[in-house]
Amino acid sequence: MLGHRPMNRTSERNGIVAIPPAEHVLDALAGPMAVLDQSGTIIAVNQAWRDFGQANSASGIRHIGMNYLDICDRAVGVEAACAQAASVGIRSVLAGQSDFSLEYPCHSPAEKRWFQLRASRLEHEGHTYAVVAHHDITNRILVEQERQGLLAKAHRYQEQLRALAAVTTRMAATDAPEDIFHEISDQARLIIGAHWAAIHTLPYALWPSEPVIVSVSDKYRNYPASSLGQSSAAIYSHVGQLGHSLRLTGAELKSYPELQDAWLTEAVSPGLPSVLAVPVIGPQGGTLGVLMLLDKQDGDFTADDEAILTQLAQIASVSVENAVQTRAERESRERLWATHEHAGVGIAETNAAGKLLTVNRGLSAITGYSRGELLGLNIFDLIHPDDSGAERDLYERQVAGELKTYSLEKRSIRKDGSSVWLNVSSTAVFNEQGKFQYSVRVIQDIDERKRFEQRQTLLVRELHHRVRNTLAVVQALASATARTATNMRDFNRSFSSRVAALAKTQTLLTEDYWQTAPLREMLQCELQPFWGSRHERFRLEGPEVNLSADLAIPLSMAFHELTANAAQYGALSVRKGCVAVTWELVVEHGRRELHLAWVEKNGPPVGKPAHSGFGSFLMERVLPAQCNAKAHLSFDPAGLRCEIHIPLVTHRLVPEY
Secondary structure, three states: OOOOOOOOHHHHHHOOOOOOOHHHHHHHOOOOEEEEOOOOEEEEEOHHHHHHHHHOOOOOOOOOOOEHHHHHHOOOHHHHHHHHHHHHHHHHHHOOOOEEEEEEEOOOOOOOOEEEEEEEEEEEOOEEEEEEEEEEOHHHHHHHHHHHHHHHHHHHHHHHHHHHHHHHHHHHOOOOHHHHHHHHHHHHHHHHOEEEEEEEEOOOOOOOOOOEEEEEOHHHOOOOHHHHHHHOHHHHHHHHHHOOOEEEOHHHHOOOHHHOOHHHHHHOOOOOOOEEEEEEEOOOOOEEEEEEEEEEOOOOOOHHHHHHHHHHHHHHHHHHHHHHHHHHHHHHHHHHHHHHHHOOOEEEEEOOOOEEEEEOHHHHHHHOOOHHHHOOOEHHHHEOHHHHHHHHHHHHHHHOOOOOEEEEEEEEEOOOOOEEEEEEEEEEEEOOOOOEEEEEEEEEEOHHHHHHHHHHHHHHHHHHHHHHHHHHHHHHHHHHHHHHOOOHHHHHHHHHHHHHHHHHHHHHHHHOOOOEEEHHHHHHHHHHHHOOOOOOOEEEEOOOOEEEHHHHHHHHHHHHHHHHHHHHOOHHHOOOOEEEEEEEEEEEOOEEEEEEEEEEEOOOOOOOOOOOOHHHHHHHHHHHHHHOOEEEEEEEOOEEEEEEEEEOOOOOOOOOO
């Protein structure tokens, strides 16, 4: 196999010399290579194999004739496992397997190297051989290790960035500085990988009650929190004075005895931990505190760790500043909202279309709608139809920027359908470009004031009307009394009594702001003098009825005339006589009417008078003319009977002057 072989005929024709010996062919191969026979004995090696052996402390050893498999089987130490695996693989090739490969380290004192062992089967003239080659794969392994290291570093950076993003998100969701500092200290320790993290903060009103917040791993879990905080005070003071970060290894920390705390030295004995500390600088400048890490879990703190801790300190600074502003804004909004809610007026905000954006409790009370119902409405949905035009014009001008503020009085429709008078003051809010943003509306319930004003106006008109009517009535009383009186004394008596009756009714009307007079009290004013303690002189039966002035004055004069006639000629002129007055309210022809009956009993016999007096004139002429009433006098011998049917007015008709 290893000797010279005759040249083939083609080579002879081409003049090519004989093939060189196999040893020369093996020497031409770059990698270490050996040929093993069936027993595993080396029968041939190349020069690279010999050089490989010398480089690995095997100089002076003759390789040919040595059993390679026995050498592998006898290997001990760290290389034993790889050597035995190579022995098993080569035997499998000699047993019939086509090939076998194995990667293994082969380090020298000067450098680290890796090789790939590859065994291939060779058959010749019925015999099986194994060709064993060693290929240097050091560069590939080093490149792969570097790639794996970069991938691991990139993965760690990715995890750190993801953790930083998560921290930022959580910080943005809280407005409590204490929670922010706790979160930052925990995450700084976990992201960078330290056993100990601490934040020292400057005193501030919104800062945590504890100026030092500590986060530790299980290594320091059993140490007192107070001792943990105090042990890093010197580092905090030093970094606070420097105003920039500090990164020291354990050995470097020994050069700064002023930074070492006796408890710290004892806690981490036998060696001091590495230290990394950065100041927490506020967005407006100035130091808010110091964020520090001690005792890294794997090695010393690096520049990358410092960059991450600086970023965490910046996140803490911005988050705390935002938290303080957010809390102040929230408290301001809460105070403003509380003021709005407890204000005695309605307050609302509206957009350009007039839709209600915010409403307070006062507006709900005024309109009768709930807050949710109001937020689904437009301001024009609440306006009385008769007043909508003026409000629309003013609001459109305000949205267009022509009016910043306007105020008007209008009627609004409540949820129950009733109307209410409101005073509305609308102020527009514009942006920097002068574009309408929203309107702030202050709504005040002026319904009571409006009704009072209307009442006052009505009373003034009523006063004019009553004065004119009273003068007319007095004039009529004087004329009628003069026609029936036989002398001046009789005139004075009759006229005075009739004016007094008129005055009583006017008093009743005045006590009710000249609106109405109770029917029962009108009758009692006339009949009260005839009240008897021993037996009943008069009886009043009927529902409560309030009469407007237009009806009360003529009807009171009729009651006066009936009473005066009964006292002089009828039932009230004798001790046992009595008067019964009954009334009821009925509806005829779609309107309410008062039906009243005056019945006299137990008096002198009644006969029809020889001539008509003022009372008859009042019943037959005045009541029908002024009140559209129907009055009927019946001169029954058993007693006078008078029936009056008078329509009740629902709206007072007071003329304009």
